[in-house]
Amino acid sequence: MTLREQTLESIHPFRFLPPSLRAELAEALVEHDVAPGQPILRQGDAQDKRVWLLARGRLEQVETWPREHPLGVLEAPRFFGERAALFDESRPSTVRALTQAVCYSIEAERFLLLLREDVTFAQALGELLRDKRAIFAAFDRFRAELLHGVATGEISLKRLLPLYRALEPALHPRLADEREIDWGALSYAVRRLPENVGRTLMFFLTDELPEFYAALAPSFRSVPTDVRPRSVYEMLPGKSIVILRDGLSDLIDLVTCLCLYSIEARKIRRRLRGPGAVDALSRLPTDLAALRSECPVEGEFDCDDLATLPFDADELARLTAIWPRDTLLRVREIVVHHEDFGLEIKKQVHNYNSVHGERWTAQIARATRELMGADPTELPDGLDVHVISSNTHSVGNCLSSYWPARAAEIEVWARAERPELAAELPERADLVYAAGREWLALDAARGRERREQEARDGHARLSEGAFTGIQVDLIDLRRLAGRAIDPLLPAVAGGANALLVNIDFAFGQQAAEILGSLITLFGPRLRSVNVLGKAGALLGKRGDLLVPDAFVEQGADGLLPLAHLQRIDCARLAARSGGRELHRGRLLTVAGTLLQNRRMLHFYRRIWGCVGLEMEGWSYARKLIDAQRLGMLRADLDARFVYYVSDLPLAPHSSLAERLGAGEGIPPLYAITREVLCEILERAPVLPPSRVPAR
Secondary structure (H helix, E strand, O other), X not given: OOHHHHHHHHXXXXXXXXXXXXXXXXXXXXXXXXXXXOEEEOOOOOXXXXXXXXXEOEEEEEEOOOOOEEEEXXXXXXXXXXXXXXXXXXXXXXXXXXXXXXXXXXXXHHHHHHHHHOHHHHHHHHHHHHHHOOOOHHHHHHHHHHHHXXXXXXXXXXXXXXXXXXXXXXXXXXXXXXXXXXXXXXXXXXXXXXXXXXXXXXXXXXXXXOHHHOOOHXXXXXXXXXXXXXXXXXXXXXXXXXXXXXXXXXXXXXXXXXXXHHHHHHHHHHHOOOOOOOHHHHOOOOOHHHHHHHOOOOOOOOHHHHOOOOOOHHHHHHHHXXXXXXXXXXXXXXXXXXXXXEEEEXXXXXXXXXXXXXXXXXXXXXXXXXXXXXXXXXXXXXXXXXXXEOOOHHHHHHOOOHHHHHHHHHHHHHHHHOHHHHHHOOOHHHHHHHHHHHHHHOOHHHHXXXXXXHHHOOEEEEOOOOOOOOOEEEEEHHHHOXXXXXXXXOOOOOOEOEEEEEEOXXXXXXXXXXXXXXXXXXXXXXXEEEXXXXXXXXXXXXXXXXXXXXXEEOOOOOEEEOXXXXXXXXXXXXXXXXXXXXXXXXXXXXXXXXXXXXXXXXXXXXXXXXXXXXXXXXXXXXXXXXXXXXXXXOOOOEEEEEEEEEEOOOOHHHOOOOOOOHHHHHHHHHHHHHHHHHHHHHHOOEOOHHHOOOO
């Protein structure tokens, strides 16, 4: 046996390669005789991505910058330098020979090909990196500190911040640069935090409103959040209560956004330390109402004084985009507040809070009785129930007869008033839906007319989510027969006998509790469960489509195959996509949008073969499989998981920090909506004419 073959056979994980692949690799190895003191890897080198095998001799690993510092000694046989190829990183340290040594190098492309060719090799490497080389230790430390805070009733942001920095989140690429404000990341966090974050010193986090506060609750002011549904109430100036959703996902999201905000706010405050920088801020009224009385028009009060701040024109534009109104007041809050957040928490960790789910389930049961004339447990035989988890508006729009009746009017208005939107949306129905919301807002009577028409169409909307944050629409397909709906869908057959339960996006681990409530409510009557989501992708571009064949859970690395559940016609979906690419493969279910970094994403892309990532799929699929095994669901239940790409976290200008354009998001959203609705409509059982309910 040659030294090359001996080396490969003795080094984990190369010894797990099949003999044929190992023989091919042995031939491809490049041999290097290394003299004592000779460097093999150089710290900071971003060009050399080769993986190395040490066959004989000893090497030393050192940091050479900012000062030389020994890290350890490498003994033969072993491999090293794999992170540059796997994670697309520059070399973190220098490796040089201590003695005469024999090394072999593998080109990065050949190494990555091995991962794709042999799953045993990939999994062995993954376990070694995770367990022995602890590449995800930063995630474990952050989670452990957060859970410690939950257990003690107080979360320390001061202790979490250095752990957050160590995560190096992909959505926060300029985290470590103290001189450059990461405006994209700051915008992402601000849009997901309560509007009063800069005026709040204490957040009380809980999964249930304490009975002690029940009598006072009507006097609490509801605090809006731009894009993340949260139940936040200002109890008094400086103190707010946040009702958390089930599981840890909502808590992780809130706390990581606070960490991001704190880091970037500190950078802004540092900019304002120069002489005269806060003069404009000192002239502001201290009362928000007084400020707005002086500035009834957005941005009017700020215009003259904004120019005195130490930001260039581009930075001022980014600042005012984050806070379009009261910009100076928001900056003053950053100066004065100093991110002095106290986080008191009272939350169940290992058990879900059943109270929210019970209230939410009771609301759906009442609405079902009102719409269908029967309790969910007493629905007539032969009636199918379909659950759809989506953004709710796309499904409702496609199954509404209001939009086809007003389509021509809305299209004319959109082409005159929103020509840029019309240019991005060539499909007429998509343009009508996208422009329709703004068109409705111009006249309150239009909104009333739409609601009345959709009520006649069999739509019932539950906006109250019992602190779940989950809006629900119920749609009785029996009442839609013969009505005009989305022009790209088949007509609803006369007597179509089905109920659609269209729920808003769940958030992370909350999905299991939400779907569990619906399974308990409708049980064997469930004919399909459909998840229409938006996901990050590890390949392709925004607006592409993702159809998972399995989910991988971040952390536990559990694999959940979907072959026996997934019922998507990929060929027809691709035809609906308008030329967008459709990617099939595994999706990673992550613990939080900020709990992911480039190393972790590359790991799951190359070790597990993931094509994208999302937050709820694993929880939904796990609950479905468990319920089927328990006999709570019919054996032939259809499940459909399909996503459109909202971001590419490995691409700096296509991450969630950059807003999705209408042309990138709306066509793929409606493509997946139409495909799922088409599947449902084609399979809906049909009642005889004598049993079709009157409209």
